[in-house]
Amino acid sequence: MQGVRKRFGATVALDGVDLHVDPGEVLALVGENGAGKSTLMKILSGAHEPDEGNMWLDGETYVPRDPLDARRRGVAMIYQELALAKDLTVMENILLGMEPARGPFLDWPEMKRRAAGAMAQLGRPDIDPRLPLSRLSIAEQQLVEIGRAICVGCRVLVLDEPTSSLTQSDIRHLFDLVRRLKAGKLAIIYISHFLEEVREISDRFEVLRDGKSVGGGVTANAPTPRIIAMMVGRSVDDLYPRSPRKQGEPILELDHLAGESKPVDATLTLHRGEVVGIAGLIGAGRTELLRTIFGLQPIARGNVRLATYVGPASPARRWAEGMGLLSEDRKNEGLAVDLSIADNITMTRLPWLVNPSREAAESWKWIQKLGVRCRSPRQAVSDLSGGNQQKIAVARLLRHDVDVFLLDEPTRGIDVGSKAQIYQLIDDLACRGKAVLMVSSYLPELLGVCDRIAVMCKGHLVQSVPVEQTNEHQIMLQATGVSETL
Amino acid sequence: MPVTSAAQQWSNFLGTMGPLIGLFFVFALFSILQPKNFLTLDNLQIILLNTAVVGTAALGATIVIISGGIDLSVGSNIAMCTVVIALCRKSGLSPLASVACGILAGSMVGLIIGVLVTQLKLSSFIVTLGLWGAVRGFAKWLAGGRTIYEPSGWVGSLLHMLHQGNYWMIVPVGVWLMLGLTLLVAGVLKFTRFGRHIFAIGSNEQTARLCGVPVSRTKLFIFIFATFFAGVAGVLQFSYLNNLGDPTTASGYELNAIASVVIGGASLSGGKGSVFGTLVGALLMAMVANGCSQFPTISNSVQEMVTGGIIVAAAAFDRFRQPVVSAK
Numbered sequence: 001m002q003g004v005r006k007r008f009g010a011t012v013a014l015d016g017v018d019l020h021v022d023p024g025e026v027l028a029l030v031g032e033n034g035a036g037k038s039t040l041m042k043i044l045s046g047a048h049e050p051d052e053g054n055m056w057l058d059g060e061t062y063v064p065r066d067p068l069d070a071r072r073r074g075v076a077m078i079y080q081e082l083a084l085a086k087d088l089t090v091m092e093n094i095l096l097g098m099e100p101a102r103g104p105f106l107d108w109p110e111m112k113r114r115a116a117g118a119m120a121q122l123g124r125p126d127i128d129p130r131l132p133l134s135r136l137s138i139a140e141q142q143l144v145e146i147g148r149a150i151c152v153g154c155r156v157l158v159l160d161e162p163t164s165s166l167t168q169s170d171i172r173h174l175f176d177l178v179r180r181l182k183a184g185k186l187a188i189i190y191i192s193h194f195l196e197e198v199r200e201i202s203d204r205f206e207v208l209r210d211g212k213s214v215g216g217g218v219t220a221n222a223p224t225p226r227i228i229a230m231m232v233g234r235s236v237d238d239l240y241p242r243s244p245r246k247q248g249e250p251i252l253e254l255d256h257l258a259g260e261s262k263p264v265d266a267t268l269t270l271h272r273g274e275v276v277g278i279a280g281l282i283g284a285g286r287t288e289l290l291r292t293i294f295g296l297q298p299i300a301r302g303n304v305r306l307a308t309y310v311g312p313a314s315p316a317r318r319w320a321e322g323m324g325l326l327s328e329d330r331k332n333e334g335l336a337v338d339l340s341i342a343d344n345i346t347m348t349r350l351p352w353l354v355n356p357s358r359e360a361a362e363s364w365k366w367i368q369k370l371g372v373r374c375r376s377p378r379q380a381v382s383d384l385s386g387g388n389q390q391k392i393a394v395a396r397l398l399r400h401d402v403d404v405f406l407l408d409e410p411t412r413g414i415d416v417g418s419k420a421q422i423y424q425l426i427d428d429l430a431c432r433g434k435a436v437l438m439v440s441s442y443l444p445e446l447l448g449v450c451d452r453i454a455v456m457c458k459g460h461l462v463q464s465v466p467v468e469q470t471n472e473h474q475i476m477l478q479a480t481g482v483s484e485t486l
Numbered sequence: 487m488p489v490t491s492a493a494q495q496w497s498n499f500l501g502t503m504g505p506l507i508g509l510f511f512v513f514a515l516f517s518i519l520q521p522k523n524f525l526t527l528d529n530l531q532i533i534l535l536n537t538a539v540v541g542t543a544a545l546g547a548t549i550v551i552i553s554g555g556i557d558l559s560v561g562s563n564i565a566m567c568t569v570v571i572a573l574c575r576k577s578g579l580s581p582l583a584s585v586a587c588g589i590l591a592g593s594m595v596g597l598i599i600g601v602l603v604t605q606l607k608l609s610s611f612i613v614t615l616g617l618w619g620a621v622r623g624f625a626k627w628l629a630g631g632r633t634i635y636e637p638s639g640w641v642g643s644l645l646h647m648l649h650q651g652n653y654w655m656i657v658p659v660g661v662w663l664m665l666g667l668t669l670l671v672a673g674v675l676k677f678t679r680f681g682r683h684i685f686a687i688g689s690n691e692q693t694a695r696l697c698g699v700p701v702s703r704t705k706l707f708i709f710i711f712a713t714f715f716a717g718v719a720g721v722l723q724f725s726y727l728n729n730l731g732d733p734t735t736a737s738g739y740e741l742n743a744i745a746s747v748v749i750g751g752a753s754l755s756g757g758k759g760s761v762f763g764t765l766v767g768a769l770l771m772a773m774v775a776n777g778c779s780q781f782p783t784i785s786n787s788v789q790e791m792v793t794g795g796i797i798v799a800a801a802a803f804d805r806f807r808q809p810v811v812s813a814k
Contacts, residue, residue: 315697316698318698325696333692333693335690336693337689337690338757339685339686339690347686350682350683353677354679356676
């Protein structure tokens with residue numbers, strides 16, 4: 001029995017992609033941001049129309065008119081951002097758009113029975129279908145969304161970055177569920193940036209690059225470096241470059257710094273030519289620490305000394321003093337996505353009289369330097385893929401030529417190629433005598449990039465240690481507060 | 487630098503030209519239907535005269551709306567300014583000083599809005615809804631519940647029809663004033679730091695803050711700058727009413743101003759808009775009103791329905807031309 005087979009013709013986003021997935025199989029779709037994964041899946045789920053190419057579902061020609069039509073024929077997509085009505089109940093959400101009815105009236109008992117059945121199938125019969133959705137955790141809401149897919153008798157399930165907002169144990173449950181659905185002869189397409197996950201959950205993988213399929217195979221037979229090499233089109237044995245760095249004079253000193261609730265107590269010295277990483281759990285106050293330093297949040301106690309400057313901070317003042325912050329929240333804070341690339345890059349420092357074409361030309365220089373894929377500096381940032389958007393946010397700091405870089409999760413949600421580029425950039429900056437203070441939840445990257453690492457736990461910043469003297473295990477102990485009792 | 491793609495250029499072209507095409511269409515329609523009454527130099531002048539007050543106020547509204555705010559107090563503000571000018575003239579101030587006082591009074595309202603919005607962290611909708619009533623009441627109190635007629639001086643002639651002696655001016659002074667101010671605002675928006683900051687705040691206030699834009703101060707300036715135009719509109723309204731300070735005038739002009747901005751292609755969620763579009767929007771509305779009034783059989787109600795339809799159509803058109811496919 002042949003599952004799905006589809007082929008696409010020449011569009012800019014997708015340039016002839018072949019893909020097939022069999023029932024009872026998990027296919028991982030990997031590729032950098034902008035490689036065309038999302039477009040491909042949107043075509044599959046009926047949100048976009050292909051310009052060329054054919055699709056077959058169970059041997060029959062498959063041409064979905066729209067997402068609803070696709071769903072009816074058994075192709076359901078679970079997006080990263082869940083598409084649920086928060087104020088409705090679980091069962092209303094599961095059966096939205098296909099409510100069982102008796103004449104003009106809703107058949108509530110039947111609705112509840114079917115919703116409960118779906119949740120039981122997903123291994124969570126304990127979730128009451130009458131609960132409003134807002135009372136459920138993100139992971140449970142995701143289950144409801146999957147339940148909705150199952151309820152229509154879906155045969156192909158697409159999961160787009162399903163773990164990006166889940167905790168470790170939720171991910172375990174999700175993987176168990178995926179295996180169960182697989183055993184139930186569902187065909188599953190799994191999109192993820194995390195190759196560890198791909199390795200764990202998928203049977204086969206398919207790599208997209210620049211809108212083309214560049215290869216694939218049985219996951220178990222492909223070593224991770226080979227998959228990465230396929231994704232970026234070159235080998236990346238040197239993901240974390242480290243040139244010899246020379247530590248210069250201290251440029252940023254925190255003296256028992258405290259914010260209104262977090263951080264509680266942070267003391268740290270950052271030198272020129274050095275990269276210091278801040279590790280810690282989510283909610284430990286790492287982001288708040290950077291924001292307090294940068295003047296986005298008020299200082300309650302303690303001091304920040306930046307080079308020769310002391311005293312009150314505001315973002316405007318910090319930029320003028322040679323400090324820049326890269327926000328962890330690219331969409332809501334980091335970038336004004338509706339404005340042009342040039343506007344975003346040059347916003348921190350504009351002359352009284354602006355010459356738009358000069359700003360554009362200047363931005364274009366940075367676009368080329370960072371290899372941002374775009375048509376023009378006047379293009380809106382929202383047109384770009386995640387990795388390219390991040391490069392724009394970084395370009396802003398580079399263009400301003402700051403001396404102290406505060407980087408909050410600089411590689412979150414971006415593809416491997418862009419990551420490697422950002423690591424290279426950080427290394428270059430340190431070599432040129434800039435200072436980098438970097439927050440990240442991804443420990444291998446901190447260990448790979450930083451000279452020193454300080455761990456933050458419940459608002460307290462632990463004394464930093466040289467990266468050679470620590471390891472993931474040690475950091476996790478400190479982050480969870482275990483080492484204090486040792 | 488690469489050139490923008492053809493589709494992008496076409497979209498941009500429609501964005502700037504769309505309202506203009508609509509204006510031309512309406513113009514052509516009335517010219518065909520009523521060539522004798524509509525298509526005369528005098529009538530075209532009347533249309534421009536009728537545009538001047540709302541058009542000038544709409545310049546301010548454009549700035550506020552691009553910054554993501556809204557000003558509902560414009561109409562009340564205009565009325566108050568006419569009263570202030572009349573009172574100043576009555577008390578013996580020179581015409582120029584009276585005009586300055588009127589504009590100053592208008593800008594004071596902006597100062598109040600700005601302070602309330604930035605210090606109390608209220609939305610501009612709420613603040614200006616309050617001022618919509620309060621300023622109107624204040625104007626009535628100032629005028630003692632009456633209209634004030636003060637015919638001397640040149641202020642009243644800003645929006646007079648041209649006559650044999652001054653045809654060389656092509657359009658009345660007030661219309662020139664509106665056109666000049668439009669150029670001024672366009673320049674400020676495009677070529678100054680203040681202008682770029684307005685777009686930045688409207689597009690994403692958080693990002694603006696992160697990038698060191700002094701958000702509160704800029705917002706304060708935005709409202710003062712915007713209500714400056716309400717003040718100028720008040721001067722023009724005083725003239726339009728033939729030297730009358732009337733606390734009940736210009737009622738609902740705030741909505742006309744907002745409608746002009748929307749027809750001109752701005753987004754009420756901020757970050758987008760152009761004063762040229764706004765000007766075309768104001769002209770379009772005045773033209774529809776004027777054109778409809780040429781038909782004895784068409785009542786005022788039809789004109790209002792048509793105008794309403796145009797507003798919705800303009801917004802729908804704008805939505806339609808947005809590029810659908812993202813590069814992702």
